[in-house]
């Protein structure tokens with residue numbers, strides 16, 4: 482029995498968005514959904530209890546980081562990642578390829594795998610499809626990602642073609658190495674950059690291999706938003722209706738809505754937690770830099786339209802004070818609110834899909850948030 486199954490509930494009549502359910506060994510979640518990122522086995526400054534309280538159902542963690550520190554053997558000895566970090570919801574782990582390219586130098590890509598330098602100790606390391614699968618098996622994540630190459634943006638068509646062909650061969654090797662079908666689901670990652678012919682080839686290759694779900698990779702790497710939306714316009718329709726579709730690394734409110742409209746079910750991004758730690762909050766009226774002096778005597782909540790625990794109990798003046806004094810509690814408050822804001826946004830997207838009005842919702846949200854698109 483597959484560990485991960487997808488149930489299509491409804492498609493929005495106004496857009497290409499769809500409401501679905503993903504069943505995992507650690508619970509079921511509705512989609513479209515946002516997944517908070519917990520790279521080092523913690524969603525920075527949040528406790529698992531707070532994540533549960535705010536409605537998070539699935540979080541992300543990183544194979545590369547946990548392999549380096551504390552080591553997959555220690556996580557396995559703890560009984561796996563869920564036990565180690567005391568998180569009972571679902572966990573998805575990225576496979577490490579992207580992190581190697583975005584964090585390490587001295588990278589050599591070969592057919593066998595990637596040689597690189599540990600970005601902390603400087604020692605030489607090697608990661609292959611088989612090794613990435615072994616580490617994820619030890620971590621015990623519910624959803625594992627195939628080992629892929631995410632080429633830089635932009636990339637020549639010739640390079641991208643060779644890269645897609647190798648990523649397809651690596652995907653095959655990941656499937657062969659994946660031996661816990663009943664406990665862990667494996668998603669393939671579609672590459673191909675902005676080239677429709679290569680996206681078609683990548684999707685066709687991966688769909689012939691029958692993964693539990695499909696990610697659209699190679700995006701949110703510096704390309705303009707209209708390029709991302711164009712790639713999604715011709716890529717998501719290629720993917721099967723009965724499997725989850727995951728857009729990697731996307732997390733700004735406008736991109737979440739535009740990705741859902743184009744048929745994406747799952748999103749992750751470090752944005753909400755990263756900007757929170759420098760005192761920037763997402764609100765229904767746009768971004769608010771709460772450390773700004775103009776909020777020093779502002780005793781209103783971060784977002785008057787937000788019903789989160791932070792907005793009910795704390796003021797901009799107090800949070801600004803904490804951030805200015807570099808008090809950890811201040812970062813906890815901005816992080817909690819930002820995550821709650823995106824989780825609630827996706828709940829509103831799901832409601833709009835049920836009522837066939839996601840296009841109207843987009844227009845109203847964009848206008849209030851201040852996105853310049855009409």
Ligand SMILES: O=c1[nH]cnc2cc3nc(NCc4cccs4)[nH]c3cc12
Pocket residue numbers: 575576578579583629630631670697698699700701702729730731750751
């Ligand atoms: O093709 C991909 N393959 C596997 N993991 C990814 C993660 C990704 N994360 C982003 N963007 C978000 C970022 C996070 C840090 C720097 S960019 N784009 C991504 C693309 C990929």
Ligand SMILES: [Zn+2]
Pocket residue numbers: 783784787788789790791792793818821
């Ligand atoms: Zn709030």
